[in-house]
Amino acid sequence: MQTLEDTPPGADADVAALDGLTLVLVGIAWECAHAAPPEVTFPQTRLLLILDRLGRVPSSQLAAAMGVNASSVTRLADRLETLGYLARGRSPGNRSVVTLEVTETGRELVARILDRRHAALGALLDKLPLSQREAAATAARQLVHAAATIPALGPAPL
Incomplete structure (x- = not known):
């Protein structure tokens, strides 16, 4: 494993430190995503986490928040809806706008993932x-x- 002391000559040591931290944080996020059932993929988990924070929103707004195109959100949401983790609806002001929101089952899953992530981050800080x-x-x-x-x-x- 590369350490911060292995920073190549001429490289910015501060950037290298943040890069090392990125690996740690992504590792924690990846591990904590495994609190989800095996049929829920990492991208689907990410969608649920973001959607839970946003609340009920148009799918286009969720796509923008995730930095993906709307068709990607549609594909991810299809499976999550089938599994009961999110629900589709319509915007009251414009019935052609599809909205998404996390269901109670989805909120329970998000809570498990976040509890696991917070415990891992707390354990890291406790060091x-x-x-x-x-x-x-x-x-x-x-x-x-x-x-x-x-x-x-x-x-x-x-």
Whole structure:
């Protein structure tokens, strides 16, 4: 495993540190997604997590939040609807607009995934002395706010 001390000469050590953190966080997200039943894929899990935060929205708005095209959302939603994790509806103001929302069963699944993720993140933070834990949390909040100012990144829905 590559360590932060293995940063190639001339590389930005701060960027390398964030890159290493990305691997850790993606690993936690991937592992926690396994709280979902085997028939729910990682992309479907991501859709449920984002949709749960957004609430009932048009499928086009969900597609934009996920950074995918509308047909991808339709395919993912088809299976999730069949499994009972989300429901389709119509916009009251425009019946041609399809809305999506997480069902109670879907909310229970999202809660299991988030509980597992929060436990994993808490265990990681518990490895740090209190002052470093607080500094890490402050830095994380600042990075999330900074990311919201970059159009390509936008506000993090997950």
